[in-house]
Amino acid sequence: MSTYLDFLSVANMLTIGLCMGGLLAAVVARWLRRWQNPKCNGVLPPGSMGLPFVGETLGLIIPSASLDLPPFIKTRIKKYGPIFRTNLAGRPMIVTADREFNHFLLRQDGKLVDTWSLDTFAEVFDQTTQSSRKYTRNLTLNHFGIEALRGNLLPKMENAINDTLRAWSSQESTEVKSAAITLTIDFASKQLFSGDLDDAPLKLSDMFNHLVDGLMSFPLNIPGTAHHKCLKVHKQVREMMSDVLRKRRSSSEKREDLLHHLINDMDTGDFLSEGFIIQLMFGLLFVSSDSISTTCALAFKFLFEHPTVLDELIAEHVHILEKKENTDSPLTWNDYKSMTFTLQVINEVLRLGNISPGLLRRALQDIPINGYTIPEGWVILLASAALHLNPDEFEDPLTFNPRRWKTWQFETRIHEIVRDTTRHEYTTRIHLKNGDKAYFYSCIRFVSISSLTRDLNSSVVAKSFMPFGSGMKQCAGSEYSRVFLATFLHVLVTKYRWELVKGGKIVRAPIIRFPHGFHYKITAKT
Ligand code: HEM
Ligand SMILES: *[C@@H]1O[C@H](CO)[C@@H](O)[C@H](O)[C@H]1NC(C)=O
Ligand SMILES: *[C@@H]1O[C@H](CO)[C@@H](O)[C@H](O)[C@H]1NC(C)=O
Ligand SMILES: *[C@@H]1O[C@H](CO)[C@@H](O)[C@H](O)[C@H]1NC(C)=O
Secondary structure, three states: OOOHHHHHHHHHHHHHHHHHHHHHHHHHHHHHHHHOOOOOOOOOEEOOOOOOOOEEEEHHHOEEEOOOHHHHHHHHHEEEEEEEEEEEEEEEEEEEEHHHHHHHHHOOOOOOOOEOOHHHHHHHHHHOOOHHHHHHHHHHHHHOOOOHHHHHHHHHHHHHHHHHHHHOOOOOOOOOHHHHHHHHHHHHHHHHHHOOOOOOOOOOOHHHHHHHHHHHHOOOOOOHHHHHHHHHHHHHHHHHHHHHHHHHHHHHOOOOHHHHHHHHHHOOOOOOOHHHHHHHHHHHHHHHHHHHHHHHHHHHHHHHHHHHHHHHHHHHHHHHHOOOOOOOOOHHHHHHOOOHHHHHHHHHHHHHHHOOOEEEEEOOOOOOOEEEOOOOOEEEEEEEHHHHHHOOOOOOOOOOOHHHHHHHHHOOOEEEEEEEEOOOOEEEEEEEEEOOEEEEEEEEEEHHHHHHHHHOOOOHHHOOOOOOOOHHHHHOHHHHHHHHHHHHHHHHHHHHHEEEEEEEOOEEOOEEOOOOEEEEEEOOOO
């Protein structure tokens, strides 16, 4: 869960790096040579190591005002190919945008590679041991996984979103990114520790808003700076979590939430200290708010800019309402499952959104690849964003086009494709899995060959599209995020219209940020 925070801290490392870079201006030539030609039992992938200490960090954090791949990565892939070496924040690093190699590496966690974080955030977000990471994963899946969603989270979500959107629509304008942080923090903290902080003098959601602002600021820790405030807020949040924990442990009240679960387990897991619990709650609040709120904000933008997509989305949700006897009755799991186009829209927002440029790993031993060697100890950036925006796999990659997913979702279930070359048609046999039962449909015709050949290759797409990671460490909150976003879109498009009032600018440095906010006027449909 720490991956994209690592990129935020690259900015901090840069400043340190720059200062040191100054000192090192007089460094001896031999040392320089060694910097540029690191030791390797084989041939290093092509690339350059940049300047001493700073490496090529500056290139990566230069902001670009587009959703496209950071120019740093884009130009190097063009120059060196999909696997290249570089140095970021003083660390030798391999960047890979090779689909098959990335797929392979993500299945090597704990064997050839392990998770790696930049030191700054490691303390806050990292799970230090394997057993604690597995515990966190299991716990998250228990409280935010499919069973919980289907059981009681979905109606609770709908309620919270219903109330929130009504409040937004009563305002002149709403900055949707920060308002969505408030929504997601309030909702997640209810699941984590019920309403234990409802009477607290400081609002947790306000604090996370400050925190997110501060993470991208210049890392100067003196009173008055955003960075100073960020550190202060982080400390305050931890103190609040620690209060909640202490109060709960001394109270006899029983609550069926995640904190209760954690306290119950404190006797069994030896890593389950107070510090661990505080860190875990902080981490879960952070990952559940920043990523979902960014996706929400982008959905506002894309749908506003693509009225035909919006119309199709509205049609899907009006249809869901029409099927109900009472349009006010809550969404069911089956309703969610029927939101085919909605999930395609969400896929497309996630594909273009690329909150972080990729996943970070560290080589546990020398790893051979295509005649090159990745030396043990090097950091590896699996640049999933480069795959999401690869024109060979996603036609017009920078275009918001949820319909591209239509054929793909279909093909994931295709069993067999029979090509009739004389008639330029395909006959397919598809296999739909529905619970335990399997149905067969046959003889469905695709008239267009081009749609089959290009966008339809699921074996390719499954390895290229990984907004939630892949393999053993795949995001434990992916289903929660999808259900949350789908429910949000359901309420939004059935009840409201919206238009941009102010802001709307996107900057990637390399984490995606909205420097002037996304201010929308949200109006109830009559
Ligand atoms: C749009 C929303 C989200 C995105 C794009 C996202 C993305 C990711 C990614 C890419 C990873 C894998 C990191 C790696 O392999 O190094 C990850 C891991 C994780 N995420 Fe998310 N995430 C989202 C929402 C959430 C939410 C809402 C939760 C909690 C409820 C959550 C909890 C986790 C956890 C616990 C892990 C670690 C899993 C493990 O190591 O086994 N995420 N996330
Ligand atoms: C996962 O959580 C469940 C429910 O608390 C528990 O019964 C199970 O033992 C846990 N599994 C692991 C591997 O921790
Ligand atoms: C949403 O809010 C409206 C207005 O208060 C209410 O009538 C409706 O029942 C709510 N729907 C859900 C699903 O919570
Ligand atoms: C999908 O791509 C893989 C790898 O490029 C290729 O081997 C396979 O034949 C393709 N399948 C289809 C249906 O085009």
